[in-house]
Amino acid sequence: MSSIQATHSADPLIHIENLCKSYGLQDADGKTITTQVLFDINLTINRGEFVAIMGHSGSGKSTLMNILGCLDTPTSGSYWLSGRNVAALSSNELAHVRNQNIGFVFQGFNLLKRMTALDNVATPLLYAGVNRANSRKQALEFLRRTGLENFAMHQPNQLSGGQQQRVAISRALINHPQLILADEPTGNLDTQTSSEIMLLFEQLNRDQGITIVLVTHEDDIAAHAKRLIRLKDGHIIVDKNNTVATTLHEVT
Amino acid sequence: MNLFAIIGEALRALRQNRLRSGLTMLGMIIGVAAVVLMLSIGQGARTKINETIAAMGSNLFIVVPGATSSGGFSFGSGSVRTLTINDAYAIAELSSISATAPITSGTVQLNYAAKNWSTIITGTTPNYFAVGNWKIESGTVFTESDLRSAARLAVLGSVTAKNLFGDEDPVGKTIRITNRPFMVAGVLMAKGQSLTGRDQDDAVFIPITTSERQITGNQFPGSIRYMLVQGKSADDMDIAEIEITQLLRQRHRIAKGKENDFTVRNLTAIADVATDAAKIMSIVLGAIASVSLLVGGIGIMNIMLVSVTERTREIGIRMAIGANQRAILTQFLLEAMMICIMGGLIGLLLGIGGAWLVSQFADMLIVITLGMIGLAFLFSSAVGIFFGFYPAKKAASLKPVDALRYE
Ligand SMILES: Nc1ncnc2c1ncn2[C@@H]1O[C@H](COP(=O)(O)OP(=O)(O)OP(=O)(O)O)[C@@H](O)[C@H]1O
Ligand SMILES: [Mg+2]
Numbered sequence: 001m002s003s004i005q006a007t008h009s010a011d012p013l014i015h016i017e018n019l020c021k022s023y024g025l026q027d028a029d030g031k032t033i034t035t036q037v038l039f040d041i042n043l044t045i046n047r048g049e050f051v052a053i054m055g056h057s058g059s060g061k062s063t064l065m066n067i068l069g070c071l072d073t074p075t076s077g078s079y080w081l082s083g084r085n086v087a088a089l090s091s092n093e094l095a096h097v098r099n100q101n102i103g104f105v106f107q108g109f110n111l112l113k114r115m116t117a118l119d120n121v122a123t124p125l126l127y128a129g130v131n132r133a134n135s136r137k138q139a140l141e142f143l144r145r146t147g148l149e150n151f152a153m154h155q156p157n158q159l160s161g162g163q164q165q166r167v168a169i170s171r172a173l174i175n176h177p178q179l180i181l182a183d184e185p186t187g188n189l190d191t192q193t194s195s196e197i198m199l200l201f202e203q204l205n206r207d208q209g210i211t212i213v214l215v216t217h218e219d220d221i222a223a224h225a226k227r228l229i230r231l232k233d234g235h236i237i238v239d240k241n242n243t244v245a246t247t248l249h250e251v252t
Numbered sequence: 253m254n255l256f257a258i259i260g261e262a263l264r265a266l267r268q269n270r271l272r273s274g275l276t277m278l279g280m281i282i283g284v285a286a287v288v289l290m291l292s293i294g295q296g297a298r299t300k301i302n303e304t305i306a307a308m309g310s311n312l313f314i315v316v317p318g319a320t321s322s323g324g325f326s327f328g329s330g331s332v333r334t335l336t337i338n339d340a341y342a343i344a345e346l347s348s349i350s351a352t353a354p355i356t357s358g359t360v361q362l363n364y365a366a367k368n369w370s371t372i373i374t375g376t377t378p379n380y381f382a383v384g385n386w387k388i389e390s391g392t393v394f395t396e397s398d399l400r401s402a403a404r405l406a407v408l409g410s411v412t413a414k415n416l417f418g419d420e421d422p423v424g425k426t427i428r429i430t431n432r433p434f435m436v437a438g439v440l441m442a443k444g445q446s447l448t449g450r451d452q453d454d455a456v457f458i459p460i461t462t463s464e465r466q467i468t469g470n471q472f473p474g475s476i477r478y479m480l481v482q483g484k485s486a487d488d489m490d491i492a493e494i495e496i497t498q499l500l501r502q503r504h505r506i507a508k509g510k511e512n513d514f515t516v517r518n519l520t521a522i523a524d525v526a527t528d529a530a531k532i533m534s535i536v537l538g539a540i541a542s543v544s545l546l547v548g549g550i551g552i553m554n555i556m557l558v559s560v561t562e563r564t565r566e567i568g569i570r571m572a573i574g575a576n577q578r579a580i581l582t583q584f585l586l587e588a589m590m591i592c593i594m595g596g597l598i599g600l601l602l603g604i605g606g607a608w609l610v611s612q613f614a615d616m617l618i619v620i621t622l623g624m625i626g627l628a629f630l631f632s633s634a635v636g637i638f639f640g641f642y643p644a645k646k647a648a649s650l651k652p653v654d655a656l657r658y659e
Contacts (some may be wrong), residue, residue: 071572072653092576098652099574110569110656114268126257127574171573 011083013178013211014045014068019077021063021234037063039234041077047178050205052212052222052242055142055231061215062183064231068213069102069181070094082178099127103172109164111156117143117167118152124175142170146200163195169200174211180204182214186221198224258579262586269559273591277557279548280635281602282594284628286541288603293610293625294534300445301530305523309385311350311483312519313496315343318474319511333475334513337460339503340377340479346499348492350484353380354460354476356605358468362456363428364416371412373429373456375463381407381440383482387530391423391438394459398437402461406434409455410442432466434458447526479546481516489518542631548595549635556588556643567647568655581648589633596632600625 016065021038037060045051053061066072067079070086077084081097089097102112111120118139125135143149146166156164165185173182182201186194202224216222222242230238266273317334340354356375361368374380381393394405406427413422413436422436443452458467460476463655482491496516504513567580604620611618 065294066656069572070652071656072651092578095571095574095576095579098572104572110565110572112569115264123570124573126254126261127570127576127579129254131254132257132260175574241261 010043011047012080013047013082014043015080016043017078018042019067019074019079021060021067021072022075036075037234038067038074041234041236043229043236043239045213046210047211048205048209049211049213050202050224050225050226051211051229052225053213053215053229053231054217054222057217059231060234061231063212065181065183065215068179069104069116070097084209095127099124100175101177101179103169103175103177103180105165105168105172105180105182105185107187109156109161109168109188111164111167111171113157116149116153116155117159117163120156120167121170121174121197124171128175139170139174142174143167146170160193161189162196165189165193165197166200169197173204178208178211179210182212184215184217186218194218194221208209208222254585255582258586259583259590262584265559265563265583265587268591272369272555272559273557275594276552277591277598279551280545280632281548281599283541283545283548283635284596284632285546285603285606286599286600287538287631288600288620288624289606289610290537290541291534291627292603292618292620294530294537295619295621295624296611298530298534299619300374300617301447301523301526304445305527307385308447308519308523309383309480309482309579310520311486311489311492312383313481313483313486313489313493314478314517314519315339315481315496315500316478316515316517317513318515320514333472334504335476335479336474337476338474339500340476340481342503343479343481343496343499344379346492346495348484348488348495349481351379351383351482353377353480355380355385355479356460356463356468356477360430360456362412363431364422364425367416369412371409371454373458373463373467375458375460375468377460380457380480384479386443387441389439389441390421390631391436393438393457399461402465403459404432404434404462404466405437407437407456407457408439408458409453410440411451411453412456412533413439418595429456429458433549447523484642486520489520493518511606526544545631545635548640549592552588552591552636553639553643556584556640557646559587560584560643560647563647564650564655564658567650568652568658571650571652572656577648580650581644584644584647585637585640588644589636592632592636592640593610593629596629600628603628 019041022034022036024032024034027033055061067074121142122135122139143152148166186197201212205212225242228242287562338352340352345611346351353376358373360373361370378395395405396403422439426433446452483489493516500514610616
């Protein structure tokens with residue numbers, strides 16, 4: 001396990017200190033039961049990294065991703081994104097950060113229903129204040145890059161899973177974010193399509209220097225990443241450089 | 253996100269759920285149509301009453317025989333015959349009074365050529381036409397000397413003239429009133445209904461002297477049915493009323509403490525009551541219609557709440573890709589407002605159409621003003637904002653992570 005504090009120096013994109021997250025749930029008697037999901041997480045991710053997060057179901061991977069993506073707030077601890085203290089940001093500023101700096105890719109694609117692929121990809125631009133015509137033009141260009149220009153006018157339910165995920169990736173990329181957060185992006189895809197998507201991520205990471213944090217259950221998906229973090233019951237138990245050999249034989 | 257883009261998103265959302273948007277809109281359509289219809293009917297009634305009052309003549313009293321308590325306000329309380337022509341002449345001499353017109357009346361049969369027409373005959377003095385604010389369409393009215401000579405001259409109301417003569421010019425022609433020949437001196441301009449709803453133009457007017465001697469006959473010579481009294485100034489109507497009362501009590505030798513045998517009514521005051529009644533009626537009609545608008549508004553709120561719940565995931569996705577609270581709020585608020593404004597416009601057209609139908613088939617005066625149209629529009633936008641705000645606020649204040657995880 002490499003020292004996390006050691007990477008403090010090089011202008012990290014993500015820096016997390018002593019982060020905890022717990023949920024309060026009402027039990028049958030109406031009493032609030034607090035369950036802690038993340039325990040004292042310390043984590044630094046530098047620009048340009050490609051990180052895979054693994055761990056059993058319920059280990060807190062999605063919870064961590066949501067906090068990284070400014071969709072959720074930690075119960076305690078601090079989170080700096082590009083040197084900004086996220087806790088100090090207003091809801092408008094958080095929306096702006098999600099719009100400009102982060103691209104999300106979800107397991108279930110999360111495209112807007114009954115809306116064409118083109119408009120789905122264009123929507124983040126609309127929220128950035130670009131007009132409709134311009135945003136569509138740019139969206140078409142991004143669809144072309146992922147090989148989907150012929151499907152621009154298709155609605156999500158008229159696309160295959162792989163195509164939908166590529167639309168979602170185009171949408172994640174359209175505002176040129178520094179960070180892509182992908183929570184089990186290949187969870188709903190077959191092996192062939194999964195590796196295509198992973199190649200796309202690798203290419204984005206290599207050619208454009210986009211930082212990618214990816215959650216997966218599969219070793220061969222994680223193998224595409226350069227760094228591997230393993231969560232267990234809300235603790236980081238492994239954080240190491242990733243090589244194909246070690247990944248495949250890692251035992252938890 | 254600029255406003256046009258948000259409007260686009262809102263329109264798209266409405267189109268995605270055509271049936272539901274349409275049904276929600278129906279609430280607004282009915283509400284606004286009802287408001288427009290009711291306001292126009294109310295306004296029509298007020299306009300009509302104002303016209304009637306303007307046509308009635310100003311500063312008018314009506315003096316009828318009989319005590320207030322026994323007879324009430326009735327033109328037909330026939331048996332009491334305490335008022336006379338001379339009472340009318342005496343009242344005319346009072347300083348606060350400008351003119352009086354004594355009136356006898358009855359129902360008669362008119363004939364001209366082969367046509368006959370039954371109508372109300374009014375025996376009166378030439379003053380009547382000025383006091384009652386009548387205008388002459390053609391010919392003249394009878395004069396004081398006609399009155400003295402009890403001339404057989406008749407002045408026709410427009411409806412009577414139309415029924416007897418059709419398109420022919422009645423002036424100078426001879427008609428028969430209960431089989432006695434009368435020459436038509438003139439025809440009056442139409443005045444429409446009186447406050448009590450009687451068609452004032454279905455009438456014939458002759459000198460009161462002629463009437464008394466030759467038409468209605470009279471067991472009590474000189475007695476009249478009622479009289480119109482015109483005060484000199486609107487400010488002195490109270491004084492005038494006291495003067496009339498004092499004079500009549502004196503002329504009728506009514507002992508102190510005894511009841512009047514006549515009743516003086518201020519017609520202007522009655523008109524004011526009628527105006528107020530019409531005003532209250534339009535307010536009540538408008539209020540009833542507003543209830544349906546309110547119900548429509550609540551329907552919109554209901555549907556918007558359902559829509560927000562249904563689209564929680566969509567809201568989460570939008571937040572994840574950069575929508576801030578204001579963008580979400582604006583989108584949902586605009587959806588509600590568009591339903592309202594579109595519904596309002598359709599309702600406005602329907603209301604105007606309905607008002608037109610009512611005016612055609614129910615023979616009612618319907619008045620639609622620009623103010624009403626503006627009001628309907630303003631109202632429907634206000635309903636949209638008012639009832640759309642809460643659901644929109646609810647959507648906007650969702651936590652992104654909760655919205656995204658919503659199943
Ligand atoms: N909104 C919530 N309220 C209460 N508990 C929650 C909530 N969200 C997550 N949890 C709990 O937090 C724990 C971690 O959940 P999380 O979704 O982060 O797991 P995960 O590692 O992503 O699992 P999986 O691999 O199945 O996606 C779980 O025990 C879950 O029950
Ligand atoms: Mg998960």
